Amino acid sequence: MRGGAGVAQRHPDAAATPAGPTTGGLPDREAGAVLGQYLREEATAFLRALAPREGEPGRPQDDTAETGRQMRRSARRIAGTLHTFGSLTDPGWADPLRGELGWLTDTLGREHRYAARLGRLIGALQRLASAEDTAGVPAAPLPADDDLGLWLPVPAAPDPAAPPASLPEPVAAAAHAAGSRRSPAPPQAGERGGAGGGPLAVGAARAGALLERQLTLARTRAHSAALQAMGSSRFHAVVDAVAVLASEVPLSPAARKPAATVLPLLAEQAHARLTEAAAALPLTRARHPYNGETLHAALTGELPAERQDAAWNRVRVLLRLRRYTQEVLAYDDGESAARLAAAARVLEQHREAAEAAAAVTAAARTPRIAPATAYALGVLHADQRLEAEAARYAFAHLWTR
Amino acid sequence: MRGGAGVAQRHPDAAATPAGPTTGGLPDREAGAVLGQYLREEATAFLRALAPREGEPGRPQDDTAETGRQMRRSARRIAGTLHTFGSLTDPGWADPLRGELGWLTDTLGREHRYAARLGRLIGALQRLASAEDTAGVPAAPLPADDDLGLWLPVPAAPDPAAPPASLPEPVAAAAHAAGSRRSPAPPQAGERGGAGGGPLAVGAARAGALLERQLTLARTRAHSAALQAMGSSRFHAVVDAVAVLASEVPLSPAARKPAATVLPLLAEQAHARLTEAAAALPLTRARHPYNGETLHAALTGELPAERQDAAWNRVRVLLRLRRYTQEVLAYDDGESAARLAAAARVLEQHREAAEAAAAVTAAARTPRIAPATAYALGVLHADQRLEAEAARYAFAHLWTR
Numbered sequence: 155m156r157g158g159a160g161v162a163q164r165h166p167d168a169a170a171t172p173a174g175p176t177t178g179g180l181p182d183r184e185a186g187a188v189l190g191q192y193l194r195e196e197a198t199a200f201l202r203a204l205a206p207r208e209g210e211p212g213r214p215q216d217d218t219a220e221t222g223r224q225m226r227r228s229a230r231r232i233a234g235t236l237h238t239f240g241s242l243t244d245p246g247w248a249d250p251l252r253g254e255l256g257w258l259t260d261t262l263g264r265e266h267r268y269a270a271r272l273g274r275l276i277g278a279l280q281r282l283a284s285a286e287d288t289a290g291v292p293a294a295p296l297p298a299d300d301d302l303g304l305w306l307p308v309p310a311a312p313d314p315a316a317p318p319a320s321l322p323e324p325v326a327a328a329a330h331a332a333g334s335r336r337s338p339a340p341p342q343a344g345e346r347g348g349a350g351g352g353p354l355a356v357g358a359a360r361a362g363a364l365l366e367r368q369l370t371l372a373r374t375r376a377h378s379a380a381l382q383a384m385g386s387s388r389f390h391a392v393v394d395a396v397a398v399l400a401s402e403v404p405l406s407p408a409a410r411k412p413a414a415t416v417l418p419l420l421a422e423q424a425h426a427r428l429t430e431a432a433a434a435l436p437l438t439r440a441r442h443p444y445n446g447e448t449l450h451a452a453l454t455g456e457l458p459a460e461r462q463d464a465a466w467n468r469v470r471v472l473l474r475l476r477r478y479t480q481e482v483l484a485y486d487d488g489e490s491a492a493r494l495a496a497a498a499r500v501l502e503q504h505r506e507a508a509e510a511a512a513a514v515t516a517a518a519r520t521p522r523i524a525p526a527t528a529y530a531l532g533v534l535h536a537d538q539r540l541e542a543e544a545a546r547y548a549f550a551h552l553w554t555r
Numbered sequence: 556m557r558g559g560a561g562v563a564q565r566h567p568d569a570a571a572t573p574a575g576p577t578t579g580g581l582p583d584r585e586a587g588a589v590l591g592q593y594l595r596e597e598a599t600a601f602l603r604a605l606a607p608r609e610g611e612p613g614r615p616q617d618d619t620a621e622t623g624r625q626m627r628r629s630a631r632r633i634a635g636t637l638h639t640f641g642s643l644t645d646p647g648w649a650d651p652l653r654g655e656l657g658w659l660t661d662t663l664g665r666e667h668r669y670a671a672r673l674g675r676l677i678g679a680l681q682r683l684a685s686a687e688d689t690a691g692v693p694a695a696p697l698p699a700d701d702d703l704g705l706w707l708p709v710p711a712a713p714d715p716a717a718p719p720a721s722l723p724e725p726v727a728a729a730a731h732a733a734g735s736r737r738s739p740a741p742p743q744a745g746e747r748g749g750a751g752g753g754p755l756a757v758g759a760a761r762a763g764a765l766l767e768r769q770l771t772l773a774r775t776r777a778h779s780a781a782l783q784a785m786g787s788s789r790f791h792a793v794v795d796a797v798a799v800l801a802s803e804v805p806l807s808p809a810a811r812k813p814a815a816t817v818l819p820l821l822a823e824q825a826h827a828r829l830t831e832a833a834a835a836l837p838l839t840r841a842r843h844p845y846n847g848e849t850l851h852a853a854l855t856g857e858l859p860a861e862r863q864d865a866a867w868n869r870v871r872v873l874l875r876l877r878r879y880t881q882e883v884l885a886y887d888d889g890e891s892a893a894r895l896a897a898a899a900r901v902l903e904q905h906r907e908a909a910e911a912a913a914a915v916t917a918a919a920r921t922p923r924i925a926p927a928t929a930y931a932l933g934v935l936h937a938d939q940r941l942e943a944e945a946a947r948y949a950f951a952h953l954w955t956r
Contacts, residue, residue: 279854281847281850281851282850282851282852282853282854283852283854283855284851284852284855354854354855354916355854355855357854358854358855443844443845443945443948444844444845444941444942444944444945444948446682446938446941449682449683449934449937449938449941450682450683450685451683451684451685452683452934453680453683453684453755453756453758453759453931453934454684454685454755454756454759515755518926518927518930522926523926524926525919525923525924525925525926525928525929526919526929527926527929528926528927528928528929528930528933529919529929529930529932529933529936530854530933531930531933532929532930532931532932532933532934532935532936532937533850533853533854533933533934533936533937534933535930535933535934535937536850536933536934536936536937536938536941537847537850537937540845540847540850540937540941541845543845544844544845547844547845
């Protein structure tokens, strides 16, 4: 995707990098030259991703999604780098471009986001409505001479408010600990759903249909909006600005200073913003499993959840900026790139789960839905908030370890 | 409650016990004598708990709950001990008594269980519907010069399927990590529930009212049933049998063997049954937080969840039996009593949460409930299944550590 020299320079093995403590392995160049090279390469990648759409009509249809992905990828990197190293570029030019790239990334990415959200929710519904007992009860049935049942007061009790408990059946070698939380179980809903299982399974199916309808509609609209955006003069203005960037980056006078002096300082500021924002997260609480934080106030509306989520989203964005500085500086600056990447993935999961939960709540506000549908949506909402909590847990353990 | 000598003998400090490896600290008595002493004491405690109900009408009303609790406590111990050390007693006499004590414990305990279940669910609903942000976002609002907002693609995006995100507000010193999952937050539902919060808060309130109605009805019925049971000839027959036990325990010939020979062996068998049942639990999976096991198949009906829960309940009962053997043997047999007690508490939490979740599902089957109510019940169901999962997690860490 990028020039061979650039790749070799930007992704060296840590062991192969002769990184001194002061120069940090940065070449003896001007800051603007290093920054400019990165921006030019990303701008070129952006334009290259755009090109086939206009110039190669023979490409398979599937490639449009990949095209959009690559464009967004480069647009995020350009915008993020202009943010972090803003003092080295002409602000009158960089700031508007940054905003326009944000608009572009959002507009082009929305269709993908709705599709991913639908896939996530349908998968979760299948897991919640799958009758297959992946959890597994490897225990043998109670032996006949072990008449605990006589003494067991609870399961044998006829309960007017709940259906009677059933004795454990021998479950044929269901591997315990099989399958992770995310693995969608095969959709066999209702197959074994004995007394009373019917309505719940119907509710799950209807909830799935409702979500599919709403999110497919949203996705279709997002698709139209993206197509419209790509035909707009606003889009072409952004492309023109990126084309300028691909040939020459408008720099400020500060960019003439040595790279080894200026760039690590700005990267350090990005790092400080990240660590400060992450330290402000309730990580101590998040480190405790099952803290119930994400479900707290789940029934009062979006507000408390969104206020929580916003702080985590901010860290997600700052983490992304931090990773781009590593790419610009082209050396391992002491922070493990693998750790940052893992943390970014986890926070991406957090965002997706939180947004999916909000979409479920929105679906539950649809007028005239059946109670069973609403019930299934309630379970699904809690499930997705729980995924968000699991992501916070994972992040807290990654970050504070 | 029991004779001073008995207490001193049965609960010695571990350090003060001159426990040899063979006698295990058991006195040089017949097995039947040691077993008989324990059973006589528990039978006496049972009768003493029953006495005030008939003999002291001047006692305050609140004491009836305590009376029932003490009766159940002794009845469980007698039945459990007759189970574990059954070979030492006359089976034609012990087995029917054990069954009758199980009936009694269940009948007398049900009112208490419904009351506890209602309290648990109302507390959970308050937590889920509390607008107070106990989670806390100690982060300051985004500084004005940090215009990440321009670049943040997601929260700023107008989303047709969800209300627009709000910026994080400064939350006044909300202590992070404050409050555990269980602490019910103050009921301030709806106070801050901004756009769209209304219907959800109403749903939570209606779900609470529905559960209160159903569980209060069940509790009232259980109360009547308990009163009726205590006036029945069946109840008086149980009391008579316990009265026999308080004076003389019908033993089998095997009870004449030395206590140090027989009792540890039977206790060891109870221990083996417990460890075997616990080892058959999916503990490896339960040790992973957020494994999603308890929510799996939540929308197919009770069956898979009950099959899972039954295995855990069986361990809960075997754990109880195991603890009673420690009381009978009156010495610390190597297994930490504190650890067993902690594990028992955790499994009791598991049972309560699982039963509460089932009660929520039953409530959701009420005809003609509003969708918002059903949605709230769905969230509440998932919340309680999650409590069950948290209990499994705690047990797995207690047990396999």
